[in-house]
Amino acid sequence: MPPTIKDVAKKAGVSTATVSLVIHDEKRISPLTKRRVRKAIQELNYRPSRAARGLVTRRTQNIGYVLTEDHFRRTEPFYTNIFLGTEFEAREHDFYILVNTIPTEFSGQDCLPRFVKENNVDGIIIAGKVPLKLLECLEPYHLPIVFVDYYPPFGEHSAVLIDNLAGGRLATEELIRNGHKKIGFIAADMEHPSIFDRSQGYRMALEKNGIAYSTDQIITCKGIPDRESGYKCAQALHEKAPQISALFACNDAMAIGALKFFREAGVNVPDDISIIGFDDVTADLYSRPPLSSIRVQKEEMGVEAVRTITELINSKDQRPKKIVVPVELVLRESIKKIN
Amino acid sequence: MPPTIKDVAKKAGVSTATVSLVIHDEKRISPLTKRRVRKAIQELNYRPSRAARGLVTRRTQNIGYVLTEDHFRRTEPFYTNIFLGTEFEAREHDFYILVNTIPTEFSGQDCLPRFVKENNVDGIIIAGKVPLKLLECLEPYHLPIVFVDYYPPFGEHSAVLIDNLAGGRLATEELIRNGHKKIGFIAADMEHPSIFDRSQGYRMALEKNGIAYSTDQIITCKGIPDRESGYKCAQALHEKAPQISALFACNDAMAIGALKFFREAGVNVPDDISIIGFDDVTADLYSRPPLSSIRVQKEEMGVEAVRTITELINSKDQRPKKIVVPVELVLRESIKKIN
DNA sequence: TCCACTTAGTTAAACGATTAACTAAACAGT
DNA sequence: ACTGTTTAGTTAATCGTTTAACTAAGTGGA
Incomplete structure (x- = not known):
């Protein structure tokens, strides 16, 4: 027995109360006694x-960590890293941390x-989009x-968010800097605030550079932004707007799906079309060609989430707090300069 | 307050002891009282x-779930699914379940x-190879x-294991059935019992079919069996034994790395060489070509692990128990029949 | 000297369950 | 009628901490 x-x-040689007070480092216990007690704690x-x-x-x-089952099962270890x-x-x-998946429906x-x-948690972290x-x-x-x-969409809450707007701009501007003017965008689940913000970053970058934003070069679909939807959206976009020379996919999973489509369609990446994704999941490294992306510090997001929730748990101040973690451009071989 | x-x-209208006894469904409480108590429990x-x-x-x-940090971070969500x-x-x-990663060294x-x-767990599940x-x-x-x-390697323990031997045979026999006789094998970390058993399955299949087993067609390396080591081993094998027409990789990660090497080396899969992996991680589906593999029921392994550990926790019978979960062949496009 | 304060602890109740030991009532057998 | 057994509970101790309330000794000021 411990x-x-x-x-x-x-x-x-003290009372149990004293030991407890020492553990909580109360000032009313003398340094000498503290030392004695700490030594006993050590030795035992x-x-x-x-x-x-x-x-x-x-x-x-x-602390509870809640996410939907398909987020957990997803190939890209995004929420797992968080x-x-x-x-x-x-x-x-x-x-x-106690993990619990919830059914997607x-x-x-x-x-x-x-x-x-x-009642087995003091607070919970909700990762990713969940049913209202x-x-x-x-x-x-x-x-x-x-x-x-x-x-x-409703109420005021604490949150740790990606700077999706800046990321969307960063990605699009990189394509523009490489000479691209006809830039497509594919996305799934535009009701997701993160995805929506990425699309807004895309739009801002275009407009800031005097390029017309048009839905003609955008394909979105319902459902989750995974490889399959990336494949389908790329296919649809290829029919609708074959003239585009670059593509921004709302996340890497979709970008990888698009890569697959283009490979099968005989469209060379990056010679015929440049592609950039978002999230920088490790799978990028092994795609063909390696995918440029917007890096998100996933573990850092988890760290911030815990800091935020413990603050909420430990203080009576329940004002919601938002943290936006920065993103960063990661260049690999999927983008080519054109004139 | 709850x-x-x-x-x-x-x-x-009973004592707390009675409530407790009802919760544990003791027979000495009358059905009538039980019903009353249960109703109260419900209502409150x-x-x-x-x-x-x-x-x-x-x-x-x-229950504690222990694995090394790099196992957790690995791209293939193998231990995550477990x-x-x-x-x-x-x-x-x-x-x-409480998760805790340990440093790889x-x-x-x-x-x-x-x-x-x-002392915050009643038992632990150790997933994957860990330092002794x-x-x-x-x-x-x-x-x-x-x-x-x-x-x-030492002592008697309870374990949930993959039928690696059968899997290795299954994989190799499938290649043989497709007419292959010169079959290479690549692996990393042969000290890992799972990897070793797979190699033995490979050997058995060859010998059973009258094909000589020879280290000339095998490349192994130290370190973990990941994509990078797969790339390197494939490269080394290509130099050492260019005549092989098929390859069994000890896991999918290495198979995917090998795929990358062959693509770069201008060796077509499956036309020039057939490949099969092991584990059936979802990344297989998106490799080019989609990879044949040996499927392992990962979630099922987790289930069995919990069943085993709870049995151990709840009974005094501490005899170690081993469970071997079956594997299954999954055919995709990376294998081609030759004559 | 007396009183008020400070310091450095101690005492004991409480948290919410479980469970060994007890009891009261009903029943059975002779 | 008496004894023994069964049934259906209850009583009370216990697990290992925390913490409000108390105390005893020492200090300082008038």
Whole structure:
């Protein structure tokens, strides 16, 4: 059996209360006593029991990480990397992360994450777009919530977001700098704020450079922005606007799908068409040709999410806070200069 | 505040002990009382506090999931899918999964998973190959352990393993069935039992079909079996044994790397060389050409791991138990029949 | 000397479950 | 009628912390 606070108290010759006060570094304990107690803790390799502590403080020291099942299963390890970041940062704050996927078609109470129903978390991180119904069902629990890479259309919330607008501009401007004027755009799920902002960055970049923005060079579709939809959108765009010399895909998954389409259609990348994606998932490196993209610091987003949620948990100040993480251009071989 | 057992007791007009006994479905409570208590539980939406329960039962109802950092970061979501399986099954057994990555170069005590040091798990699942030093450091904690897709060279342990031998045979026999006789093999980290078994399956298939097994057609390297090592091994094999008409790669990551090499070397797959991998990660679908592989039920492995560890946790019978999950051939376009 | 304050602790109740030990009532057998 | 057993609960201790309230000793000022 692991040692308890009593063992420490006995060894140090003080009461258990004193040990507890030392652990919390209260000033009313003399430095000398503190040293004695700390030594005893060391020697016994004592760690306070989370259960006992949780019972009296009414805190679980757990954070929930919620995402839809298909986000988790997706080939590109985007949300998985964010998760890894949360796990690292959680250690610093003495929290554990509990993961729970929810079905993509969320249907009320039953689908609520287990740790919510069981009151087993002090706050939750919601990664990626989730059904609004989930947020409704979450309401009555009054848990602090931080969104990551998504922001619901109603209400005021804390969130860690990508600078999608800047990223969209950066990507488009890079194509323009390489001489491209006929630049297509493909996307899925334009209701997703992140995707929408990327399209706005695309638009701003065009207009700022005196290039007309036109829906003739855009193909969007419903559903999730994965490789398959990238393939289909590229195909549709190729028929609709064969004249384009460059393409901005709303994310790498779609860009990789587009790459596949062009390869099959005998359109050479980058000789015939330049392509840039968004997210910089590692799969880019092994696509043919390696894909230029907009890098997002995924682990860093996880870190910020944990910082934000712990602040929310630890203070009574519940004002929502938004953090926008910067993006960065990553050039590989999928873009070619034209005159 | 969530309702406590006292609230339920009061509402149902019984003692808290009775409520507890009802929750555990003890036979000494009459059906009538049980119904009354259950109704109260329902109406109050009561859930026992894990902290309080854990304090008296000395159980955390948590399971640790340990893997090295690079396994987690790897592009192929192999261990991530296993994790998803554990999460699903954990719900059935009322456990939570706590994830902890360990550094790939493990250096003793400090690197031990946090939940181990803090006694915050009842057992752990170790996924993939881990440093032996970790196992040493884990020893004194006497935690039930289940290995997944790895088996340490010393001692007797419980494990959930892939049928690598059968898979290696299946892959090689498929190449043979397509008329291939000069079949190469590439692998990294042959000390890994899974990789070694795959090579043995390859050997068995050859010998069973009267084809000489020869190291002339094999290239192995140190390090992890990733795309990069696949590229290099394919390159080395191409120089050493240009005559081969087919290649079995020890996993898909290496197969994809090999694909890249052959593409660059102007060797057409499958016209000039047929390739088969192992694991069936989703990236296969988007490789060019789509890769034939040996499918492994990853989520199922996670499920079995949780079943095994909970059995270990709940019973005094600590006899190690091994589960071998079957594999299955998946044919895509990377194999061509020759005469 | 007396009182008020500060310092450095201690005492004991509480958190919310579980469970061993107990009890009261009903029943059975002789 | 008495004893023993079964049934259906209850009582109370316990798990390992935290923390409000208390205390005893020392300090300082008038």
